[in-house]
Amino acid sequence: MGYTIFRLDECEFRPPKGGDMSRSIAPLSDALHNSRANIWRLPPGSRGGRHIEHAQEEMFVVLAGTLTLLLGDPPERVELPCGSVAVVETDTGQQLRNESDVEAVVLIVGAPPEQGKAEHLPDVD
Numbered sequence: 537m538g539y540t541i542f543r544l545d546e547c548e549f550r551p552p553k554g555g556d557m558s559r560s561i562a563p564l565s566d567a568l569h570n571s572r573a574n575i576w577r578l579p580p581g582s583r584g585g586r587h588i589e590h591a592q593e594e595m596f597v598v599l600a601g602t603l604t605l606l607l608g609d610p611p612e613r614v615e616l617p618c619g620s621v622a623v624v625e626t627d628t629g630q631q632l633r634n635e636s637d638v639e640a641v642v643l644i645v646g647a648p649p650e651q652g653k654a655e656h657l658p659d660v661d
Contacts, residue, residue, distance in 0.1 A: 540567035542575075544599065544641070549577055558582045571647035575599070578634035578642065586611075586631035586660065589624075591653035592646035596622045596632065601640030606631040611660055629657055 547562035559582050564573040572592070576584075578601075586606065596603065596616065603616045609629040616622055624630050634640040 542567075544575065547575055549575075555585050556582045559584070565649065568649065570649065571645055572649045572651075573643065573645040576632075576642050576644060578603070578632070578640040580634055580637050580639070583633040583659075584631055586629065586657040588629050588655045588657065589626055589646070589653070590655060591626065591650040592648065593626050594624045594630070595645045596624070597643040597645075599641040599643055601634065601638050602636045603640045603642050604633045604635045606633065606660065609657070631657075631659070 542564055549560035549562045551557055552559055552561050558579050560577045562575040564575065596605065598616045598618050598620045600618055602618065603620075605614045605616060605622055606612070607614055607624065607628060607630055611629060611631065614622065632642065
């Protein structure tokens, strides 16, 4: 039997590899075999890149604050308060944003654990 426990207050957050560098990430994927996961801290006004995942479905769990997702093309703005969960199917345009005035913290889980199969889309306001 194997398991790993992650406690939000003990996670080590670091800058992302690219994009909006005001965000920070605590990677969880090393503990997973069939999926990927990260916890993201998004300060007010920050955003991820708009893209379409062609291989992964993704689940967004809002742990603190309010997350805004832009979903589809053209994008529909969906606001997710703390405690909300959104599941986004493959081939769906998506972008996460913090349009609030407080930090948002979100757990993002993707499966299967494939990377490099996303199509980047132009940002929108």
